[in-house]
Amino acid sequence: MKKTNRYVLTVHSVNSLCAGMKRIVFTGKDLQPFANTPPGSYLKLLFNQFGEPVHCTLDSKQKLLVRTYTVRHFDQQHQLLTIDFMLHGGTVEDGPASYWASTATIGDKIAVQGPGFSKNISQQGDWVLLMGDLTALPAISAQVEALAADSQGYVILAVEDEITDLRITTPPGIQIIQIKAEDHHALASALHDIEWLSGLPSVWAACEFSSMRVIRSELDEQFEIPRSQVYLTSYWRKGRSEDQHKIDKRQDMEDYSTLR
Numbered sequence: 001m002k003k004t005n006r007y008v009l010t011v012h013s014v015n016s017l018c019a020g021m022k023r024i025v026f027t028g029k030d031l032q033p034f035a036n037t038p039p040g041s042y043l044k045l046l047f048n049q050f051g052e053p054v055h056c057t058l059d060s061k062q063k064l065l066v067r068t069y070t071v072r073h074f075d076q077q078h079q080l081l082t083i084d085f086m087l088h089g090g091t092v093e094d095g096p097a098s099y100w101a102s103t104a105t106i107g108d109k110i111a112v113q114g115p116g117f118s119k120n121i122s123q124q125g126d127w128v129l130l131m132g133d134l135t136a137l138p139a140i141s142a143q144v145e146a147l148a149a150d151s152q153g154y155v156i157l158a159v160e161d162e163i164t165d166l167r168i169t170t171p172p173g174i175q176i177i178q179i180k181a182e183d184h185h186a187l188a189s190a191l192h193d194i195e196w197l198s199g200l201p202s203v204w205a206a207c208e209f210s211s212m213r214v215i216r217s218e219l220d221e222q223f224e225i226p227r228s229q230v231y232l233t234s235y236w237r238k239g240r241s242e243d244q245h246k247i248d249k250r251q252d253m254e255d256y257s258t259l260r
């Protein structure tokens with residue numbers, strides 16, 4: 001991501017989606033680069049070293065905290081950009097972006113960088129399987145809504161409490177399954193509870209670090225899905241900060257690549 005791709009966004013509206021999740025719609029100038037980004041693209045919210053939102057052009061020597069979020073939707077006509085925030089904890093120490101989102105009001109400003117591009121689900125499979133916890137809901141939603149109308153498959157979400165209105169528009173052949181987020185085995189266990197469709201699946205999953213590793217192990221060892229058909233990532237790790245998680249994630253990727 002280029003550091004020059006920086007914008008100052010203004011909060012246009014704030015709404016609660018469900019317990020623990022808030023939708024914030026932003027407006028801003030010169031947001032055209034977001035118009036042609038693929039589903040699941042992201043931006044980085046910028047905070048100073050004290051966890052306070054940055055509002056304008058930065059001193060190049062200023063230490064930054066960056067937090068990555070999926071762009072849920074971009075309205076090109078009205079230049080409105082939507083981000084869904086998972087809320088956790090009630091202080092800056094629990095996460096600067098989550099805390100900021102929990103207190104954001106119309107007119108608040110924050111600087112961001114982007115857009116950045118994540119790997120989406122493979123288009124080469126016969127059916128699709130998307131999995132994740134609440135942190136992955138925005139990315140999953142964006143990808144599902146971009147699927148072909150005749151797509152078949154499943155979305156499996158691990159949630160604390162069932163969400164009655166997910167606000168996802170899905171093709172008729174996509175079944176959404178909500179499971180209880182009991183532990184880091186929950187999503188992997190759900191792989192054995194669905195009826196596997198004929199042909200080769202394309203799998204995309206994002207969740208907590210330990211959950212991701214269990215899913216990966218199941219797909220490799222129990223289902224023998226070719227790695228070319230699978231994209232797995234972790235968005236967080238229990239008991240670790242975002243910066244610590246990045247280190248863990250990088251090491252895990254290096255270790256896993258040696259097994260190929």
